[in-house]
């Protein structure tokens with residue numbers, strides 16, 4: 250379900266006017282007649298081309314019922330049988346999924362339309378959902394100017410944030426916390442530093458909690474079950490509120506996000522007016538707005554993309570890397586040894602300039618990015634024009650998913666693909682940001698996307714990951730809570746791919762040196778407890794818990810908020826009958842999806858007569 254949520258945001262259809270509902274019968278009859286006529290007119294055409302293979306489909310549903318469970322597993326099953334390129338149906342929509350198809354040209358570089366996406370981006374005036382064209386190119390160029398050409402200008406910030414990350418975790422004094430919150434604070438602060446020259450101290454800061462909530466709401470707003478009419482257009486014949494289309498929530502989300510951004514911009518303007526020379530990306534954007542190069546909505550849209558794409562992705566990659574270190578003490582020890590031998594100034598927290606010279610550390614990061622891509626199915630692309638690929642017809646406007654998950658785990662390229670083995674990158678020296686622009690076969694992995702839409706934040710992500718991992722490992726040892734390996738093949742697929750909550754201990758390595766005193770931190774492998782002695786003589790012990798649950802703390806969807814307000818009787822706008830309808834709709838959706846899965850989950854590709862024969 251969660252993946253579908255992500256994917257669904259790329260396939261919404263335009264809204265039909267309300268009066269459609271009055272003439273539903275005529276519309277259905279008209280649509281059926283058009284379909285028959287179209288079939289008659291087009292049959293026999295394109296004799297030289299063929300349709301792509303596809304898994305068995307059900308009338309109306311297509312393949313939605315199979316994907317609703319675990320899409321990655323579903324694609325893992327279909328892929329070996331259907332080959333490197335095949336199609337499947339999301340209700341009435343045909344999507345294509347590819348593996349090892351190195352399309353780089355403009356044709357496969359656009360994005361799909363969608364009503365909610367239109368709302369939350371002020372009409373695609375951002376980077377990530379913008380259609381291919383001059384406006385997208387311009388915004389992407391401005392962004393990359395800051396994060397590639399001028400990255401050096403922000404590096405001191407990133408170094409300082411990595412040190413804050415270490416200090417923040419040390420300051421918890423062994424009280425169990427969720428380090429995932431600290432990773433998120435780190436990546437959010439890096440982005441806020443670049444955009445506004447601003448930072449926050451604590452993950453518990455109300456501004457940060459609100460941010461976590463907004464990101465989660467954004468994800469829910471574009472989720473599968475709230476947008477069923479994307480795939481089943483006949484649902485558009487009903488009032489959209491009945492079928493869960495949450496346009497009003499989309500407007501509210503946008504208003505809230507804009508309000509927060511305007512507060513940031515106001516602070517920035519004031520500092521500039523006061524004569525401060527603020528070096529920040531948004532200060533540059535304000536200049537560009539003044540010069541008429543961009544309008545205010547583009548300004549806000551770009552902020553949406555950068556925060557939306559740049560925080561959770563890198564934070565969860567760090568969570569996966571920590572998990573990998575905790576699972577592999579031998580690998581962890583080797584990285585630490587590399588830090589000790591190659592880094593001269595071991596008494597101070599390493600900075601990027603030193604960390605980037607540690608090849609084994611670099612391999613451990615690449616391996617985590619390969620095995621756990623933040624967006625395992627990337628962001629769907631859309632083709633602009635009709636095309637024929639190896640004899641297959643690919644109509645313009647088709648949604649195309651690049652299956653990074655499968656590509657990164659192909660045993661032909663990565664022997665024992667699910668094993669965390671940094672040595673596979675022993676001879677790779679070029680950064681991913683360089684390799685992704687070279688030959689497809691030479692890439693270290695495909696986690697940063699494809700062609701012209703490939704991630705423009707790759708350089709920044711590389712710098713953030715290198716700086717933070719070196720600082721963390723310099724300061725702490727990650728120790729598994731018990732002997733059993735933490736299961737890395739289970740995950741939560743929400744906004745990005747996140748590990749399930751897992752427990753480990755942070756054993757401080759350098760407290761003595763950092764504090765200038767012979768303080769101790771002792772990990773007892775027998776009872777599994779770590780005791781840290783602090784400067785003031787106090788001691789503490791405890792587990793540190795990491796996991797995606799942190800991303801959900803305090804989370805409440807707009808709908809839940811309204812319900813709570815209504816329940817408290819404090820005048821929430823939603824009337825009780827509206828709340829009941831919400832429950833009923835959610836329940837029906839839930840039952841329907843469970844029913845569909847139970848009824849058809851015995852389907853196999855081979856047993857279905859509709860399946861296109863495979864060689």
Ligand code: HEM
Nearest residue numbers: 376377558559562563623627628697698699702704706710
């Ligand atoms: C480990 C970290 C990251 C990973 C794995 C990652 C991955 C991706 C992927 C797979 C895409 C879609 C590419 C495609 O459509 O083919 C993407 C797009 C994007 N990413 Fe990243 N990303 C990361 C970090 C960042 C950061 C730090 C930023 C910015 C601060 C960022 C900004 C963007 C933007 C703006 C897009 C949309 C590009 C477009 O549509 O033209 N990403 N990213």
